[in-house]
Amino acid sequence: MIPQRPPERLSDFARRLLRYEAATAGQADEIAVGFERACRALHDRLAPLISSAGFYALLARALRLAARDAPFLASVSISTKGDCALTDLDAAAERRDPTEVADALTMALAHFMWLLVIFIGENLGLRKVREIWPEVPLDNVNPSSGAGK
């Protein structure tokens, strides 16, 4: 069976991506902006391949899966107008530690990439992701080996 949770290495990669896209990692809203930016880049790259509707279907599922560990994400949705804006995150993340928000969005991003691997395979899915961020090292990422925590 394919593990439902993304492998640790993919989570690490998601964490580095989010850090890369967020201007500062100190504030929850900055982390959210980084997440949205990453999602837009993913959308632009992947929509021609899997369709815009397919992209948002995976992203919505990733948010739902991440909400199992971070229940405050359950009330968060994502705009499907191409801007990938997170709605209701402010209210949901209010009075939460920025680290907790960062961890939750990292998991959402990791879940998204893991879903991509599950559905269309590592060759096809992750290669496209790598093309977006050639400067973020992925060398040690081997998502097929071992599930995460």
Added chain:
Amino acid sequence: MTEHGKAQLNRLTSGVPTLDMILGGGFPEFSFNLIAGDPGSGKTTLCHEIVFANASPERPALYFTVIGEPPIKMLRYQQQFSFFDPEKLNDGSIHFMNLSREAIDDLGTALDIMLAEVERRNPAIVVVDSFRSLTQSVHATSDRMDVATFLHRLTLHLTSLQATTFLVGEYTQKEPHDYTIFTIADSIIWLSQNVNRNSMVRKIQAIKMRGQDTQPGLHTLRITSDGVSVFPRMVKPIEHRIEVQPTRYISSGIAGLDDMLGGGMIAGSALLVAGPAGSGKSTVAIQFLAEGVKRGEPGVLAMFEETPLKYLEQARGFDIDLEEMVRANMLKQIYVRPLDLSVDETLFEIQNAVQEVSAKRVVIDSLTGLEIALAPSFEQDFRESLYRLIGALTGDGITIMMTVENNDDYTELRFSPHAVSFMTNDIVLQRYVEVDSRLKRIMTIIKTRSRKHSEDIRSYEITGSGIVVGDRLEGMIGIIGGTPRRRQRGEDPG
């Protein structure tokens, strides 16, 4: 340059060699093709196979997906096929492009987006999957482009950009067709799914192909993990045989039977052995093949009843080592018993086996088993298909022996329930009769073509060295009628 000033027609492979054969060499370069058919008939798989077989970074393919099947699912399932090389998606050989809902609300917008992408990628192959979804999703209004204009512009642009185009369309055979595309298309390849009782068989047909000599008719298509396999419907090569070969007699492997046949079988002919269960039909077949191997004539044994192991055991009982013949590449065994087999597939397998060992003798044991193995939809075509098979093989000088189980009801002399006797040159009938409270086996020759045969009804036994034909049943009458009795003094023997 060009041959005799004519435009040179280069061809693109479909990725399926037998389909290329049917198409007359493949798809003409720069042609505009419609891959049409029922949902689930294999249109997308075929298009993927074409694309993966031809695309390269220098000659890329652009694959437009249009609603219909979600692309994420399509990619997920299509990559399970062995021909799907993900590297081709990464090295720029193949580009998948999904046309968004907004883009396809208007055909003019869709065309602009598609042509812009075509200009950008400069592809050698363009696929629109599905074209039908694209044209059905638009709501034609006076200020919007209609399907005919869209098609004309798309054809013109893609052809002038030197792209070979494949449009995929879901059409059922009974619905009224969109004649614009049918007129514009250089080729129409029709795929269908035929369900009969519990079995399903896919078929493919080249309905239209400009500038090429195609193989007409419905050909069987099967989808396996390797993608599409096509089994061409055979034409009758015997009609192409021009030279008259001198008659050459070959031994059946049973001396007494050769005598009864008037000197043996004729090379390049077909013989039918009809008899009830246990009468020794397979034994005759084994001896026929073994005799061939002994004389340096390789054989093919197509089994539709017993397993190969059973044959090996049975032959071993007559000191015939079939296994050794297989090892020595003098015998090829084909064992097929699925219940949705098409005749085309069977013929293809037999022909391949014949080529593989350069066979001179072929056994089909039995027609009864073959008929059971066929999908119900093919049973109606059984006679025609068998005719083609016999024609194809004997046309190549191969001698065929077929067996068939007949109903030994003693009231009717039927050699085959399939009415195939007219296709065979010789017919041997085996039967049980009761003589002196003993069940005896008898055989007789019903017909031979172009030679005189014995009219005897002779007994035979299955011994440790195979079938041994005995004497004529002297003094008996009513044998074939099933009520043999001693002929009385002065009674007419006939």
